[in-house]
Amino acid sequence: MNNFKNSKMNVDALFLGPKSENAVFFKEMMEYSITEHMHWRSGYHPEDPELISTVDRYAPEYRDTLYRTEGILNQLSAKLKTTSIPWFSPRYMGHMNADTLMISNLAYVMAMMYNPNNCAQESSPTTTVLEIEAGLDLCSMFGYAPQQAWGHITSGGTVANYEGLWVARNIKTLPLAISQHPQTKHLLSGKSEKELLNLPVSDVLDLIDELKKREVFEEVRDLTCRGIGAEQGKLGKLLVPQSKHYSWMKAMDILGLGQQNIVQLPVDHHYRTDVHKMRETVFSLIEEGEPILAIVAVVGTTETGAIDNVKEVIELRRECEQRFGVSFYVHIDAAYAGYACAMFRDEENQFMEYEELIGRYHDEGIFPRDVVWPKRDVYESFKALSQADSITVDPHKVGFIPYAAGAICMKDKRIVDLISYHAAYVFEEVQEKQRKTDKVQNVLLGSSIMEGSKAGATAAAVWAAHRLVPLNLLGYGKVIAAGITTANWMVEQINQCKPFIMGDREFSIIVMPSPDFHMINFMFHESGNTSLEKQNLLNKRLYELCSYAAGRSYSNDFLTSSTSLTYEEYGDNPLNLCRLAHFPDDEWHNVHSIYVLRAAIMTHCLRDKSHFENYWTELRNIFEDKLQQLIDEENKLNHSNNKISI
Secondary structure, three states: OOOOOOOOOOHHHHEOOOOOOOHHHHHHHHHHHHHHHHHHHHOOOOOOOOOOOHHHHOOHHHHHHHHHHHHHHHHHHHHHHHHOOOOOOOOEEOOOOOOOEHHHHHHHHHHHOOOOEOOOHHHOOOHHHHHHHHHHHHHHHOOOOOOOOEEEEEOOHHHHHHHHHHHHHHHHHHHHHHHHOOOOHHHHOOOOHHHHOOOOHHHHHHHHHHHHHOOOHHHHHOOOHHHHOOOOOOOOEEEEEOOOOOHHHHHHHHOOOOHHHEEEEOEOOOOOEOHHHHHHHHHHHHHHOOOEEEEEEEEOOOOOOOEOOHHHHHHHHHHHHHHHOOOOEEEEEEOOOHHHHHHHEOOOOOEOOHHHHHHHHHHOOOOOOOOOOOOHHHHHHHHHHHHOOEEEEOOOOOOOOOOOOEEEEEOOHHHHHHOOOOOHHHHHHHHHHHHHHOOOOOOOOHHHOOOOOOEHHHHHHHHHHHHHOOOOOOOHHHHHHHHHHHHHHHHHHHHHOOOEEEOOEEEEEEEOOOOOOOEEEEEEEEOOOOOHHHHHHHHHHHHHHOOHHHOOHHHOOOEEEEEEEEHHHHOOOOHHHHHHOOOOHHHHHHHOEEEEEEEEOOOOOOOOHHHHHHHHHHHHHHHHHHHHHHHHHHHHHHHHHHHHHO
16 A cells, blocks of 8 residues: 655655756666566567567668658657647646656556556456555545545546446445345335435445345346436436536436436535535425435536535535435545645544644645645545545546546445446455455456556556655645645735736736635736627637647747636626626626636646746746737737728
8 A cells, every 4th residue: 555654755856857857867767667678578488589580680671660660750759849738847837737757657658568458357467456556545545444445547537427427326226126126125115216216325335235145136236227227317316516527418428317317506606516505406306306316526626626515515415314314426526636635644644633734734844834725614625525425536637647547436345346247246255355365356357347448557657656655745745735835826926916018008917816726717807998708809819829729839938728617607606707807797797708717737846936936027028928919919900901991
């Protein structure tokens, strides 16, 4: 398992660096990774003869093939260097991308040379073990008991969300199946269909144990929705935030649950799920007799970085169970901010009390004393994660792992029996062997998850990262805190930034206040402009000038991303941002959309205040140049239009 006590870690030594500062070490380790594999090949049955002779290697067509290989790689390198995005640089502040950990890049290449497929044991005897260990690392970070939990790597958060809903669906139908099987229906005798659809998750999982004792589990499982399908609408509603990721729409489609059974929960002025509206919605559904399949809370939305109040979701479920006998599955989409849970754990993997946590942040130099993070309600949300049934998290976001690396963690591994496609007793035998030997058993992973073939190299990358960078405040805590610190300083500087005077025109920057994590949304506003449509066009053009759309990204001074905060997703909450820019309320009600520049501040390079101040000075100059470029374009267009009219 992860070495939670490793505190001697230097953040700058983890990355290749924006100027390849660790190039010598990286090249040495890359050469080591490849050389070790070549030795492995040549050492396999040394008595075997070489099948490619020296004469063969000097044949014209042989040399020509090698030359063409080199030429194609030269072409690829040129393409990559010309149009790729320099995530590694602090000049990039946009999507949830940043430099990746050297250890993960090296581990990926090292494992990739062996080409393991983590679908079956015979094709990945090493990396499937690493995947299960890495999954349990994440389970422990979230507060799940590793002996009872289950976690594994996916291709990304989208598939992890699919798997969470897949589990929720199958759990919901198991009581119905039990009530229909002649040998088990007495276990739930006297319960109405409504009661069967509202059993707590833990009670349903206990029933699995009983079915196995009676040796009828697989027969009953065939009577669940995985065997006979789901009657449309019978399993109830999926409650997701109005700002939901599109993966939930796709999941309801793929799993045959129907998008019409999604209930969108409004968000509040913090862009989190509105707790009061959520409670009203849940109580209204209960009153109507409508089952609730699951509630999804988001820890780090992709547009604003908002962190839903997970504690309130867990407490709401408990209240519904006690008052109404109604229960539902709780899934957390923490694809973006999930790794931040490491920031709350000490070297013994204990979730720290709030005051102690803030004190250690400052005493250990994890945060400067002018930055206090998190807000108390954000802290409570992370603390409540251990009570959720399943959690999506993306190592390829705030885990700083190369793509593609998502993950899902489940609180109770008995859930796996409801989605697996092997005999239940096989999984039990594996668990028993693991208990006796204290070693991870790795058979049949592919038949217990949604995906099939997948790269074992990804599992190696995640596993290696967890071994070097502890999942606690002194490991990942240091790395993630660097971005949060920079984001806080960015908000502070934008709020203090003097207007840009460009001839007879004046522009100011406006930022959404007090982010939950390290995503900031900001926009430029021209003094005197009262048109929201014109405002949106201004910021859309600035985005184009600060993105891949401007041409070769490598030569751009600053790169960011953007989004639109719309009424459809956020209700009238963006009106507050409009008011900061002094737009009349009518403008918002007419347009119902405001375009903003969006920056996930993930860089570790600006945590030194002097480095940040130099960066901000340069960034302000860049903004001024971009505004001038925009003005020159407008003047040129106006001049052309005037000539045409003459």
